[in-house]
Amino acid sequence: MNKIFEVPLYPYEHSPDQDELTPVRRKVVVIGAGPIGLGAAIEMAQQGIEVVILDENDKVSFGSRAICFAKRPLEILDRLGCGHEMVEKGVEWDVGKVFFGDRQVYEFNLQPEDGHEFPAFINLQQYFLEEYLINRVRELQATGAPIEIRGRNKVSAIGTHPSHVTLEVETPEGPYNLEADWLIACDGANSPTRSMLGLDFVGRVFEDNFLIADVIMEADFPTERWFWFDPPFNRGQSALLHKQPDNVWRIDLQLGWDIDKEREKRPENVIPRLREMLGDEVEFELEWVSIYTFQCRRMENFRHGRVLFAGDAAHQVSPFGARGANSGLQDTDNLGWKLGLVINGQASESLLDSYNFERIHGADENILNSTRSTDFITPKSDMSRLLRDAVLDLSEHFEFARPLVNSGRLSVPCTYDGSDLNSADALNGPADTRPGSSCPDAPLDDGFLLPKLGGKFTLLTINTDAPDQIEVDGIEVTRLALNTGTDPNSPLKQRYLGDATSAVYLIRPDQHVAARRPTYDENLFHAAVRRATGKE
Amino acid sequence: MSTLTLTPNIDGADDFYADLLATHDGLSNADSGALNARLVLILANHIGERKILTEALKAAALK
Numbered sequence: 001m002n003k004i005f006e007v008p009l010y011p012y013e014h015s016p017d018q019d020e021l022t023p024v025r026r027k028v029v030v031i032g033a034g035p036i037g038l039g040a041a042i043e044m045a046q047q048g049i050e051v052v053i054l055d056e057n058d059k060v061s062f063g064s065r066a067i068c069f070a071k072r073p074l075e076i077l078d079r080l081g082c083g084h085e086m087v088e089k090g091v092e093w094d095v096g097k098v099f100f101g102d103r104q105v106y107e108f109n110l111q112p113e114d115g116h117e118f119p120a121f122i123n124l125q126q127y128f129l130e131e132y133l134i135n136r137v138r139e140l141q142a143t144g145a146p147i148e149i150r151g152r153n154k155v156s157a158i159g160t161h162p163s164h165v166t167l168e169v170e171t172p173e174g175p176y177n178l179e180a181d182w183l184i185a186c187d188g189a190n191s192p193t194r195s196m197l198g199l200d201f202v203g204r205v206f207e208d209n210f211l212i213a214d215v216i217m218e219a220d221f222p223t224e225r226w227f228w229f230d231p232p233f234n235r236g237q238s239a240l241l242h243k244q245p246d247n248v249w250r251i252d253l254q255l256g257w258d259i260d261k262e263r264e265k266r267p268e269n270v271i272p273r274l275r276e277m278l279g280d281e282v283e284f285e286l287e288w289v290s291i292y293t294f295q296c297r298r299m300e301n302f303r304h305g306r307v308l309f310a311g312d313a314a315h316q317v318s319p320f321g322a323r324g325a326n327s328g329l330q331d332t333d334n335l336g337w338k339l340g341l342v343i344n345g346q347a348s349e350s351l352l353d354s355y356n357f358e359r360i361h362g363a364d365e366n367i368l369n370s371t372r373s374t375d376f377i378t379p380k381s382d383m384s385r386l387l388r389d390a391v392l393d394l395s396e397h398f399e400f401a402r403p404l405v406n407s408g409r410l411s412v413p414c415t416y417d418g419s420d421l422n423s424a425d426a427l428n429g430p431a432d433t434r435p436g437s438s439c440p441d442a443p444l445d446d447g448f449l450l451p452k453l454g455g456k457f458t459l460l461t462i463n464t465d466a467p468d469q470i471e472v473d474g475i476e477v478t479r480l481a482l483n484t485g486t487d488p489n490s491p492l493k494q495r496y497l498g499d500a501t502s503a504v505y506l507i508r509p510d511q512h513v514a515a516r517r518p519t520y521d522e523n524l525f526h527a528a529v530r531r532a533t534g535k536e
Numbered sequence: 537m538s539t540l541t542l543t544p545n546i547d548g549a550d551d552f553y554a555d556l557l558a559t560h561d562g563l564s565n566a567d568s569g570a571l572n573a574r575l576v577l578i579l580a581n582h583i584g585e586r587k588i589l590t591e592a593l594k595a596a597a598l599k
């Protein structure tokens with residue numbers, strides 16, 4: 001049986017666009033059919049906006065790549081139509097073990113918070129996510145949604161203009177020209193779009209190499225995350241063992257900087273390393289092996305006129321903390337509704353500058369966290385190694401030191417503090433739902449909160465009144481009326497009211513809070529909608 | 537809000553200092569360095585307050 005990543009899921013097909021003498025203009029073109037490009041395109045198509053995805057390949061990605069998906073991206077994927085498939089196929093884990101040298105120093109249980117529809121995170125190979133997203137594209141096409149995916153369409157030149165973008169596209173049948181009102185570049189860390197436009201990719205740079213292997217084994221290792229600092233089988237470096245579905249285990253071995261990549265990748269060099277790690281008695285088969293080199297850096301701007309960069313094309317982080325695909329999906333979640341409003345004439349182009357501000361804020365937070373993890377895992381001086389080892393030695397004996405152990409801080413959504421789209425906080429409520437925050441989920445009598453939000457502006461009222469529908473400059477805002485009832489400990493009350501007795505939240509289409517007050521006020525909420533759409 | 541104490545505050549200061557030296561007795565430089573690092577982390581956790589820790593970091597840097 002062929003593996004999913006060996007089957008062309010979007011083989012080359014001739015498009016009528018190739019026969020036109022004058023280049024056809026499309027509303028949105030997305031470059032790259034990875035998780036971020038597919039996510040961006042589905043987001044546009046769900047809004048009924050025409051979108052064409054161009055990808056130089058015709059298959060999902062080979063090897064597991066991004067494997068850890070956090071709650072927020074799962075919630076986003078749920079709105080894109082794939083959240084539940086992800087959770088059903090994915091592996092959930094709570095227990096992690098930390099090893100230092102040849103001994104286990106401690107074990108932890110994450111015990112995720114109750115009252116959320118989606119788990120804190122799951123492990124799943126990237127190719128499954130891509131397969132689900134492609135299935136979703138096909139499903140949208142079947143309902144007549146204006147979405148197209150063109151395999152083996154490689155963009156070889158890009159021209160930027162104030163009103164559109166021109167593209168030269170190479171195909172197996174020769175080149176053709178295409179135009180787009182808007183271009184979303186999701187073509188990965190080595191983004192050809194970025195190079196073709198001659199754009200920067202700057203920031204703090206450090207480089208490291210990881211040997212990443214997918215190993216198939218019928219081993220009875222428990223479903224846990226094992227992380228080694230300075231293990232006997234990889235002295236001076238780190239190692240990670242993670243379970244994925246279908247008896248595939250992901251192993252990350254840090255190799256350091258000055259290495260011969262081709263040599264390290266050869267099976268005769270990989271297998272003895274893995275044998276030493278897994279023990280002589282374990283039978284395993286190597287499915288995929290790759291050397292991954294990372295840097296922590298980002299573009300200075302994610303928006304260049306009508307070209308918008310998202311995912312790894314815009315920012316790159318170390319793998320610790322699973323912040324690559326997770327943050328990329330938050331990019332397109334942030335971008336989608338704004339671009340939709342601009343295309344539909346309901347907001348001016350300048351709204352897209354808030355995409356730049358908010359997602360750079362997110363990227364910087366991710367780079368900061370991933371840089372700190374990297375500094376802990378790979379101490380850069382004798383003293384930082386001394387302190388790092390002291391933390392690990394103490395963690396074996398004393399609980400206090402364990403939060404200092406940093407093998408990656410799991411991706412959590414960032415709050416867009418300081419964004420021009422936020423109205424000043426006017427509720428004495430919980431800090432986690434202040435304007436700019438992504439809405440935390442909460443159980444309701446008939447399901448969960450988040451599926452009732454998103455895709456549009458919502459006025460969430462809790463224990464208070466407001467109109468069922470308001471319209472501000474053509475933008476419709478629909479009310480969702482909730483009551484906390486008598487349970488003083490209900491998650492809805494804890495997460496959205498705190499010490500307040502009532503609240504009205506204005507929630508953006510990406511489920512982020514734009515404004516909140518104890519009660520409804522027409523002038524103030526109209527102003528908040530205008531502000532959230534870049535008009536104040 | 538408290539501030540970092542930089543006036544004498546240890547009962548039996550000479551005894552404490554002797555205990556500190558004794559804890560390092562017979563250790564190699566590397567082991568002593570590791571012990572000091574552990575001690576710093578233990579004391580920092582006991583203090584806990586970030587503001588005081590920041591003041592202590594500055595005081596230790598003699599700046």
